Amino acid sequence: MDDLDTQMISLLSANARMPVANIAKKLGVARSTIQARLERLEVTGVIAGYTLRLGGSATATRVQATALVQVEPRATPQVLSRLKVMPEVTRVHTTTGRYDLIVFLTTPSTEVLDRVLDTIGAIPGIRSSESLIHLSTRIDRGM
Numbered sequence: 001m002d003d004l005d006t007q008m009i010s011l012l013s014a015n016a017r018m019p020v021a022n023i024a025k026k027l028g029v030a031r032s033t034i035q036a037r038l039e040r041l042e043v044t045g046v047i048a049g050y051t052l053r054l055g056g057s058a059t060a061t062r063v064q065a066t067a068l069v070q071v072e073p074r075a076t077p078q079v080l081s082r083l084k085v086m087p088e089v090t091r092v093h094t095t096t097g098r099y100d101l102i103v104f105l106t107t108p109s110t111e112v113l114d115r116v117l118d119t120i121g122a123i124p125g126i127r128s129s130e131s132l133i134h135l136s137t138r139i140d141r142g143m
Contacts, residue, residue, distance in 0.1 A: 088116045
């Protein structure tokens with residue numbers, strides 16, 4: 001990736017629906033150049049897809065939380081397979097340090113969140129968990 005690719009990604013991060021012609025105009029290059037570079041970035045996996053980000057009014061009624069999870073040795077694949085089928089689990093990262101997994105959750109209420117956290121805690125192979133409810137978003141780069 002060079003500087004032009006980085007600038008294109010920056011523009012698309014702010015607005016994934018920005019037309020190729022607008023990107024080309026903002027960056028001062030030919031539309032065909034932008035189109036070819038986008039195709040290359042998609043094929044090489046730099047751009048994995050384009051998505052929709054909900055605004056504050058759409059997410060205001062949703063409860064978001066993070067669960068920090070400790071997993072028994074060698075139980076991670078089984079734990080991940082159980083988390084994968086839970087619709088409230090939106091993202092899972094492995095990590096280093098005291099916790100093994102960072103689990104992002106979205107639920108319609110604190111009552112549902114409480115049930116989901118109980119379900120996660122009961123998964124065989126989970127040693128312990130700590131949950132954090134998200135109160136407000138101060139920075140969101142959408143990455």
